[in-house]
Amino acid sequence: MVNCTVCDQNTGKYKCPVCRAQYCSVPCCKKHKEENCKPNQITEKNETVETTTKESQKKPEFVTEDTVPNELLERLRESKKLKEMFKVSDLKKLLNYVDKSDNPYKDVQTAMRDPLFTEFVDECLKIVDPLQNQQDF
Known part of the structure; x- marks a missing residue:
């Protein structure tokens, strides 16, 4: 189980459709969207990976x-x-x-x-x- 990327206290039950960060509640979702959500950032298992070029997105x-x-x-x-x-x-x-x-x-x-x-x-x-x-x- 992965903790909420916003509060880091509860299990992240939901995933952001933009960057896939996991969060636990509506307040954490709102805070994430306001402060942390970046469309070119993919978050999995509390590790952040920056996608730098379109080329890296094209090739699996x-x-x-x-x-x-x-x-x-x-x-x-x-x-x-x-x-x-x-x-x-x-x-x-x-x-x-x-x-x-x-x-x-x-x-x-x-x-x-x-x-x-x-x-x-x-x-x-x-x-x-x-x-x-x-x-x-």
């Missing part, structure tokens, strides 16, 4: 066969269907649940039982691996 640190190229990630961001799906609060709850999970593998399996989550995953896969999806049908 560890590339595997499953690494998704940035151009495909951009397509996810631009997808109208995914944007519509994010308007459904239940999907947001499921994604937050998996994101905050201590056992994400198990919790993704659980979330896959929900048709909304499965539809979301299928739509993501259609965008990042369209050839594989055509072969499945």
Whole structure:
């Protein structure tokens, strides 16, 4: 568990959408936004890493066969269907649940039982691996 990056007293249950800093409450969130939040800063596990160039943001640190190229990630961001799906609060709850999970593998399996989550995953896969999806049908 990671402590709140603002008060350092409570567990950081929530993550800032801009820099991913963890905080524990609404007052800490407000204080973080007013004083500490920097869009070019990524905070994980109470360690701050400055991203200095766009080049460092483009290249993943560890590339595997499953690494998704940035151009495909951009397509996810631009997808109208995914944007519509994010308007459904239940999907947001499921994604937050998996994101905050201590056992994400198990919790993704659980979330896959929900048709909304499965539809979301299928739509993501259609965008990042369209050839594989055509072969499945």
